[in-house]
Amino acid sequence: MKKIVANFKMNQTPTDTKKYLMTFLSRVSEDADVTLCLPFTSIAEGVYLTRGGNVKIGAQNLSDEEKGSFTGEISGAMLKDAGVSEVIVGHNERRAKFKENSKIINKKIKIALKNRLKVILCVGESLAQRNTLKTFEVLKEQLEEALKGLYQNELDRIVIAYEPIWATGTGKHATQKEVEEAVKIIRKVISEDFSAAAAENICVLYGGSITQKNCKAVMNAKGINGALIGAASCDPLELVKIINII
DSSP, X not given: OOEEEEEOOSOOOHXXXXXXXXXXXXXXXXXXXXEEEEOGGGHXXXXXXXXTSSOEEEEXXXXXXXXXXXXXXXXXXXXXXXXXXXXXXXOHHHHHHSOOXXXXXXXXXXXXXXXXXXXXXXXXXXXXXXXXXXXXXXXXXXXXXXXXXXXXXXXXXXXXXXXXXXXXXXXXXXXXXXXXXXXXXXXXHHHHHTOHHHHHHSEEEEESSOOTTTHHHHHTSTTOOEEEEOGGXXXXXXXXXXXXHO
Protein backbone atom coordinates (compact mmCIF):
# COMPACT_ATOMS: atom_id res chain seq x y z
CA MET A 1 0.00 0.00 0.00
CA LYS A 2 1.44 3.37 -1.07
CA LYS A 3 1.52 6.21 1.43
CA ILE A 4 -0.40 9.33 0.37
CA VAL A 5 0.18 12.76 1.88
CA ALA A 6 -2.11 15.57 0.70
CA ASN A 7 -0.87 19.13 1.15
CA PHE A 8 -3.75 21.60 0.96
CA LYS A 9 -1.46 24.64 1.31
CA MET A 10 -3.36 27.90 1.99
CA ASN A 11 -6.69 26.58 0.80
CA GLN A 12 -9.96 25.70 2.58
CA THR A 13 -11.75 27.31 5.47
CA PRO A 14 -13.04 25.02 8.26
CA THR A 15 -16.42 25.09 6.51
CA ASP A 16 -14.77 24.02 3.24
CA THR A 17 -12.93 21.24 5.07
CA LYS A 18 -16.14 19.88 6.54
CA LYS A 19 -17.75 19.70 3.08
CA TYR A 20 -14.58 18.18 1.62
CA LEU A 21 -14.34 15.45 4.23
CA MET A 22 -18.01 14.52 3.99
CA THR A 23 -17.34 13.67 0.33
CA PHE A 24 -13.84 12.23 0.71
CA LEU A 25 -14.39 9.98 3.72
CA SER A 26 -17.45 8.36 2.18
CA ARG A 27 -15.44 7.30 -0.86
CA VAL A 28 -11.86 6.59 0.22
CA SER A 29 -10.87 2.97 0.84
CA GLU A 30 -10.58 1.86 4.46
CA ASP A 31 -7.22 0.31 3.58
CA ALA A 32 -5.70 3.54 2.22
CA ASP A 33 -2.72 5.07 4.06
CA VAL A 34 -3.65 8.75 3.84
CA THR A 35 -2.58 11.86 5.72
CA LEU A 36 -4.35 15.16 5.03
CA CYS A 37 -2.13 18.15 5.87
CA LEU A 38 -4.69 20.86 6.50
CA PRO A 39 -4.40 24.59 7.24
CA PHE A 40 -4.07 25.24 10.99
CA THR A 41 -7.62 26.60 11.19
CA SER A 42 -9.06 23.37 9.74
CA ILE A 43 -7.17 20.90 11.92
CA ALA A 44 -9.80 20.70 14.67
CA GLU A 45 -12.54 20.04 12.12
CA GLY A 46 -10.37 17.43 10.41
CA VAL A 47 -9.48 15.61 13.63
CA TYR A 48 -13.12 15.55 14.71
CA LEU A 49 -14.46 14.19 11.43
CA THR A 50 -11.74 11.53 10.97
CA ARG A 51 -11.84 10.20 14.54
CA GLY A 52 -11.84 6.42 14.69
CA GLY A 53 -10.93 6.06 11.02
CA ASN A 54 -7.78 5.32 9.06
CA VAL A 55 -7.30 8.83 7.61
CA LYS A 56 -4.76 10.85 9.60
CA ILE A 57 -4.52 14.62 9.99
CA GLY A 58 -1.22 16.40 9.47
CA ALA A 59 0.04 19.98 9.59
CA GLN A 60 1.92 21.93 6.95
CA ASN A 61 4.44 23.59 9.24
CA LEU A 62 5.51 24.17 12.85
CA SER A 63 7.68 26.66 14.71
CA ASP A 64 11.39 26.12 15.29
CA GLU A 65 10.78 27.31 18.86
CA GLU A 66 9.06 25.26 21.57
CA LYS A 67 7.09 28.07 23.24
CA GLY A 68 7.29 31.73 24.22
CA SER A 69 6.90 35.19 22.74
CA PHE A 70 6.61 34.22 19.08
CA THR A 71 3.45 35.88 17.83
CA GLY A 72 1.65 33.91 15.15
CA GLU A 73 3.69 30.72 15.54
CA ILE A 74 2.37 27.21 16.21
CA SER A 75 4.43 24.84 18.36
CA GLY A 76 4.93 21.10 18.08
CA ALA A 77 3.21 20.60 21.42
CA MET A 78 0.16 22.53 20.18
CA LEU A 79 -0.08 20.34 17.09
CA LYS A 80 0.26 17.11 19.04
CA ASP A 81 -2.37 18.15 21.56
CA ALA A 82 -4.70 19.15 18.71
CA GLY A 83 -4.57 15.61 17.33
CA VAL A 84 -2.03 16.04 14.54
CA SER A 85 0.12 12.98 13.80
CA GLU A 86 2.43 14.24 11.03
CA VAL A 87 3.94 17.53 9.90
CA ILE A 88 5.58 18.75 6.70
CA VAL A 89 9.02 20.32 7.16
CA GLY A 90 11.30 21.94 4.57
CA HIS A 91 8.79 22.42 1.76
CA ASN A 92 10.43 24.43 -1.02
CA GLU A 93 7.82 27.18 -0.64
CA ARG A 94 8.87 27.60 3.00
CA ARG A 95 12.54 27.61 2.01
CA ALA A 96 12.06 30.18 -0.77
CA LYS A 97 9.27 32.49 0.44
CA PHE A 98 9.95 32.38 4.17
CA LYS A 99 13.74 32.00 4.02
CA GLU A 100 13.87 28.79 6.05
CA ASN A 101 17.45 27.56 6.01
CA SER A 102 18.93 24.20 6.94
CA LYS A 103 19.49 25.23 10.57
CA ILE A 104 15.83 26.13 11.01
CA ILE A 105 14.68 22.94 9.28
CA ASN A 106 16.92 20.83 11.52
CA LYS A 107 15.49 22.53 14.63
CA LYS A 108 11.93 21.96 13.42
CA ILE A 109 12.57 18.27 12.85
CA LYS A 110 14.00 17.82 16.35
CA ILE A 111 11.06 19.66 17.93
CA ALA A 112 8.56 17.60 15.93
CA LEU A 113 10.22 14.34 16.98
CA LYS A 114 10.34 15.50 20.60
CA ASN A 115 6.59 15.92 20.44
CA ARG A 116 6.10 12.47 18.89
CA LEU A 117 5.09 13.81 15.49
CA LYS A 118 6.09 12.04 12.29
CA VAL A 119 8.09 14.33 9.95
CA ILE A 120 7.59 14.61 6.19
CA LEU A 121 10.90 16.16 5.11
CA CYS A 122 10.86 17.76 1.66
CA VAL A 123 14.00 17.94 -0.45
CA GLY A 124 14.52 18.89 -4.08
CA GLU A 125 16.59 20.78 -6.59
CA SER A 126 15.83 23.72 -8.90
CA LEU A 127 15.81 23.41 -12.68
CA ALA A 128 19.11 25.30 -12.89
CA GLN A 129 20.69 22.92 -10.41
CA ARG A 130 19.43 19.90 -12.33
CA ASN A 131 20.64 21.32 -15.65
CA THR A 132 24.11 21.90 -14.19
CA LEU A 133 24.23 18.33 -12.83
CA LYS A 134 24.04 19.38 -9.17
CA THR A 135 21.11 17.22 -8.14
CA PHE A 136 23.28 14.84 -6.11
CA GLU A 137 25.10 17.69 -4.39
CA VAL A 138 21.89 19.55 -3.53
CA LEU A 139 20.00 16.53 -2.20
CA LYS A 140 23.00 15.35 -0.18
CA GLU A 141 23.43 18.76 1.45
CA GLN A 142 19.72 19.16 2.21
CA LEU A 143 19.47 15.70 3.75
CA GLU A 144 22.64 15.89 5.81
CA GLU A 145 21.88 19.34 7.18
CA ALA A 146 18.27 18.47 7.99
CA LEU A 147 19.13 15.18 9.70
CA LYS A 148 22.20 16.42 11.54
CA GLY A 149 22.38 15.18 15.13
CA LEU A 150 19.66 12.54 14.76
CA TYR A 151 19.99 8.90 15.80
CA GLN A 152 19.20 6.08 13.41
CA ASN A 153 16.16 4.94 15.37
CA GLU A 154 14.63 8.40 14.91
CA LEU A 155 14.48 7.80 11.15
CA ASP A 156 11.53 5.50 11.85
CA ARG A 157 9.48 8.68 12.28
CA ILE A 158 10.81 10.47 9.21
CA VAL A 159 9.48 10.30 5.65
CA ILE A 160 11.52 11.83 2.82
CA ALA A 161 9.55 13.57 0.08
CA TYR A 162 11.49 14.21 -3.13
CA GLU A 163 9.84 17.33 -4.48
CA PRO A 164 11.82 18.97 -7.29
CA ILE A 165 11.25 22.72 -7.28
CA TRP A 166 10.80 22.78 -11.05
CA ALA A 167 7.83 20.41 -10.75
CA THR A 168 6.00 22.09 -7.87
CA GLY A 169 2.88 23.91 -9.02
CA THR A 170 4.23 24.16 -12.58
CA GLY A 171 2.25 21.43 -14.27
CA LYS A 172 5.51 19.63 -15.04
CA HIS A 173 6.43 16.37 -13.38
CA ALA A 174 9.56 14.25 -13.19
CA THR A 175 9.83 11.21 -15.42
CA GLN A 176 10.06 7.72 -13.96
CA LYS A 177 13.81 7.72 -14.66
CA GLU A 178 14.33 11.10 -12.96
CA VAL A 179 12.41 9.95 -9.91
CA GLU A 180 14.44 6.74 -9.71
CA GLU A 181 17.70 8.69 -9.93
CA ALA A 182 16.64 10.97 -7.08
CA VAL A 183 15.46 8.08 -4.90
CA LYS A 184 18.77 6.32 -5.48
CA ILE A 185 20.61 9.45 -4.29
CA ILE A 186 18.42 9.76 -1.20
CA ARG A 187 18.92 6.16 -0.16
CA LYS A 188 22.66 6.37 -0.87
CA VAL A 189 23.03 9.38 1.45
CA ILE A 190 21.01 7.68 4.19
CA SER A 191 23.10 4.53 3.80
CA GLU A 192 26.39 6.43 4.07
CA ASP A 193 25.31 8.59 7.01
CA PHE A 194 23.32 5.98 8.95
CA SER A 195 23.25 2.41 7.59
CA ALA A 196 22.18 0.25 4.66
CA ALA A 197 19.23 -0.98 6.71
CA ALA A 198 18.08 2.60 7.39
CA ALA A 199 18.35 3.42 3.69
CA GLU A 200 16.27 0.41 2.75
CA ASN A 201 13.59 1.02 5.36
CA ILE A 202 13.06 4.77 5.05
CA CYS A 203 9.86 5.80 3.29
CA VAL A 204 10.41 7.96 0.19
CA LEU A 205 7.61 9.87 -1.54
CA TYR A 206 7.48 11.82 -4.79
CA GLY A 207 5.75 15.17 -5.03
CA GLY A 208 5.38 17.53 -7.97
CA SER A 209 2.28 18.17 -10.10
CA ILE A 210 0.81 14.71 -9.54
CA THR A 211 -2.56 14.05 -11.17
CA GLN A 212 -4.62 10.96 -11.92
CA LYS A 213 -3.17 11.06 -15.46
CA ASN A 214 0.49 10.77 -14.46
CA CYS A 215 0.45 9.18 -11.01
CA LYS A 216 0.63 5.57 -12.16
CA ALA A 217 3.80 6.09 -14.21
CA VAL A 218 5.51 8.04 -11.43
CA MET A 219 4.52 5.54 -8.74
CA ASN A 220 6.07 2.73 -10.81
CA ALA A 221 9.48 4.26 -10.16
CA LYS A 222 11.73 1.85 -8.29
CA GLY A 223 12.12 2.69 -4.61
CA ILE A 224 9.12 5.03 -4.36
CA ASN A 225 6.77 4.34 -1.45
CA GLY A 226 4.07 6.91 -2.15
CA ALA A 227 3.16 10.44 -3.11
CA LEU A 228 2.98 13.98 -1.75
CA ILE A 229 0.07 15.58 -3.58
CA GLY A 230 -0.56 19.31 -3.77
CA ALA A 231 -3.08 20.97 -6.09
CA ALA A 232 -4.87 17.75 -7.06
CA SER A 233 -5.74 17.08 -3.44
CA CYS A 234 -8.04 20.11 -3.30
CA ASP A 235 -10.67 18.13 -5.20
CA PRO A 236 -11.84 15.20 -3.03
CA LEU A 237 -12.95 13.12 -6.00
CA GLU A 238 -9.64 13.67 -7.80
CA LEU A 239 -7.72 12.62 -4.70
CA VAL A 240 -9.81 9.47 -4.33
CA LYS A 241 -9.17 8.58 -7.98
CA ILE A 242 -5.41 9.03 -7.50
CA ILE A 243 -5.47 6.85 -4.39
CA ASN A 244 -7.36 4.14 -6.25
CA ILE A 245 -4.89 4.21 -9.15
CA ILE A 246 -1.83 4.14 -6.91
